[in-house]
Amino acid sequence: MLNSGKGGLGVxxxxxxxxxxxxxxxxxEYDPSWSEALxxxxxxxxxxxxxxxxxxxxFAGVMLVIDLRLMGVALRTxxxxxxxxxxxxxxxxxxxxxxxxGAALFFAKPxxxxxxxxxxxxxxxIVLAGLNxxxxxxxxxxxxxxxxxxERPPTAVRLSGLASLTVWLLVIITGRFIAYSWYExxxxxSAFINLVQACATSEKGAVAIEVAYP
Numbered sequence: 283m284l285n286s287g288k289g290g291l292g293v294x295x296x297x298x299x300x301x302x303x304x305x306x307x308x309x310x311e312y313d314p315s316w317s318e319a320l321x322x323x324x325x326x327x328x329x330x331x332x333x334x335x336x337x338x339x340x341f342a343g344v345m346l347v348i349d350l351r352l353m354g355v356a357l358r359t360x361x362x363x364x365x366x367x368x369x370x371x372x373x374x375x376x377x378x379x380x381x382x383x384g385a386a387l388f389f390a391k392p393x394x395x396x397x398x399x400x401x402x403x404x405x406x407x408i409v410l411a412g413l414n415x416x417x418x419x420x421x422x423x424x425x426x427x428x429x430x431x432x433e434r435p436p437t438a439v440r441l442s443g444l445a446s447l448t449v450w451l452l453v454i455i456t457g458r459f460i461a462y463s464w465y466e467x468x469x470x471x472s473a474f475i476n477l478v479q480a481c482a483t484s485e486k487g488a489v490a491i492e493v494a495y496p
Contacts, residue, residue, distance in 0.1 A: 295483055298392040321390040330390075334383035338454065341376030344369050345450055352443030358433040363426065395460070397467045397484045399475060404456040411449045418442045 306316030314322060321327065350356035351365050388395050395401040422439050429435045435443075465475050468486025475481075481488035 302392050330386050337376045337379035344372045349443040349447040353440045354434040361431045363430050397479045399465050399479050400456045400459040407453045414445045
């Protein structure tokens with residue numbers, strides 16, 4: 283029998299299971315839920331995936347320019363405020379579309395993503411990126427008038443730019459790895475991987491390497 287988990291994690295998984303298999307399901311036995319219908323819609327799914335990737339490229343490309351300027355590597359003669367002011371609408375627009383399409387993709391198979399180590403790493407990295415943004419705007423941005431036009435901003439500003447560039451690059455990499463089934467639950471995995479992915483609560487279960495290969 284499937285172990286539904288304990289505490290908050292069990293509640294989260296139960297909610298995701300309802301989201302995937304029950305929400306919007308018709309009265310007939312083989313009527314799909316909204317999540318299953320979205321996943322089975324080849325054209326719309328492809329449109330969502332393509333839009334997500336395009337918005338990601340827009341967001342990442344613009345952030346690259348902003349981060350390189352903060353690091354004092356590119357566009358050094360242009361004040362940071364001018365670059366940010368002109369590119370901010372593209373950043374916000376790309377991010378908004380990326381979040382909306384990403385949420386729709388997650389809705390199509392929430393349990394698969396929930397038990398995917400790359401998806402969990404990606405979420406953790408996004409949290410780190412958010413903390414870096416908060417640090418920049420709450421601490422560093424307050425003194426922007428002192429370093430705005432400098433070709434080489436202060437060390438803290440350059441570190442923030444480097445952190446942003448590194449974390450968003452890792453977000454892209456982990457997001458790409460989500461599609462691969464290297465660490466899929468139900469396959470022989472180390473105890474660490476099974477724990478991080480909460481495989482014991484999945485339908486495929488947790489299979490230890492030493493059990494599969496005695």
